[in-house]
Amino acid sequence: MVDGKSSYSGGIGKLPLDSLGWYLGGQRTASGPENLHQGMIQEFRFSTSVWANDSLEDWQETEYANQSSPSTFYTISDESAIVVAVCPLWGNPLYAGQSQQFTATSNGAITWQNPSGLGTLSDNGLYTAPAAIGSQQSISITVVSQADNSQPASASLSLYPPVNVALSPTTGALSAWQSLQYTATVANCMSCNVTWSVSPAIGSVSSTGMYVAPVTIDSAQTVTITASSADDSTKSASAAVTLSPSSSVPIRINAGWSTVVDFVGRTWLADFDLGGDCTISWYTATGSFAPQAGLNPEYDTYRTCTLGGYTIPAPTGDYFVTLKFVDPQYSSAGQRLFNVSINGTTPAALTKLDVAANSGGQYLPYDVTLPVTVSVSTIDITFSEVNNYPIVNAIEIFPADVVQAFPIATTLAARQTQQFTAFTANATTTGVIWAISPSDMGSISSTGVYTAPATISATRSVTVMASSSADATVQGMALVTLTPISPTSVAPIRINSGGPTYTDPMGRVWVADEDYTVCAKCTPIIPNMADSCNVDSEY
Secondary structure (H helix, E strand, C coil): CECCECCCCCCCCCCCCCCCCEECCEEEECCEEECCCCCCCCCCCCCCCCCCHHHHHHHHHHHHHHHHCHHHHCCCCCCCCCCEEEECCECCCECCCCEEECEEEECCCEEEECCCCCCEECCCCEEECCCCCCCCEEEEEEEEECCCCCCCEEEEEEECCCCEEEEECCEEEEECCCEEECEEEEECCCCCCEEEEEECCCCEECCCCEEECCCCCCCCEEEEEEEEECCCCCCEEEEEEEEECCCCCCEEEECCCCCEECCCCCEEEECCCCCCCCEECCCCEEEECCCCCCCCHHHCEEEECCEEEEEEECCCEEEEEEEEEECCCCCCCCCCEEEEEECCECCHHHCCECHHHHHCCCCCEEEEEEEEEECCCEEEEEEEEEECCCEECEEEEEECCCCEEECCEEEECCCCEEECEEEECCEECCCEEEEEECCCCCEECCCCEEECCCCCCCCEEEEEEEEECCCCCCEEEEEEEECCCCCCCCCCCCEECCCCCEECCCCCEEEEHHHCCCCCCCCCCCCCCCCCCCCCCCC
């Protein structure tokens, strides 16, 4: 190699390492050293990896140049050169009157500049936004050397007009246990988050704006719900809520999870965030599962316990208590049995309760509704184990003077029917007006028999409403989920030829044939004959 360039042009080239090893200056063979080097070795390099010819020569050339011409490998600068830097390069977004401190690094005197002319900039780099900002905009802050202004350093920041918070709804009227969802809309915001508060501290408001009235209201009063901007706490919006005492407000509790709104628009409150005097005297486990399609969300979660229950404040009076169950684990009878007592009494319907046996299997809903008289201002619901731990998915308590439609939820296929019943004042009430919504999704009779439409192309929900004939504002609701018929099953169709809709002794509903157009000349004939003792009325 001459001056860093390989000059070898013949012979064996580089000496490899073979199984016989090698000598420095010669190759070892079975007969002894061969290919002896003839000349002086100035430098020797040993490596455990193989180098390609080109890379080896590049390395050798670089090493030679480094030794022979070191100035090509480094640069010497004048220590008096001007260097300027600013920090941070991006300042925090600012509202009117807010400030941002910038710092500069330099080896000489500097000058701060504010090219936009908006706001003020001090000699030490403190920028203050103007007192009024009409629109969102970006500006630059510049620092230059007094000795050489040809190399400035700049930083940027954004200016925001005032935050604007709007709240919806702006007013509300609630009774005990009722809730109202508020929505905050924030403009000119950075994070756009808000913090919620209620004043005075009556009831509670969640981090998502759900206000829940207290469990008891002794007198009419007003509270204020406020949403404050997280970006600028001085900006907020408020709404007034009027709280009125009432004994006619349903109490709905979602066991084991957060507040949910069902398909009919009813709110089920979280049982661990009730506040006030409502306490949970048991807490051993909560659970959730994947419910069947169309099942109301209050069934989606449950709470378990071996001994304990709920103590729920309620004014003196008559109530209906509905306990809602879905067994998330067992599908056969006898696998889970437990007792439930209400105000110290265990009714027969809640003795050795078997949810799976009553509902027909796993993941299927089963409700128990019982009348309860409150004389001590609380409803105590206590669970005790018989075989396996008790469960409960939801609890509904409504005063007896409120109309309630039963069953609360059901699922039907095309042409199937469901008898609904309205309850009030601890008795079955006939003084109600039945209606459905949407009105074109089936029909309901004056006696509460709902008939699903003849065809159902997709899953739909229908609300059944029972309104008091004395006061149409007093109304109970139930939910019907309409489901398309499975290709592998057929929904029963029962028609009572020539007669009205009725229910036979086995509970099957026979629909009047007046809604079916079978032939143009079919005429109903109702003979005058005595009923047989052993023949159903459809005959």
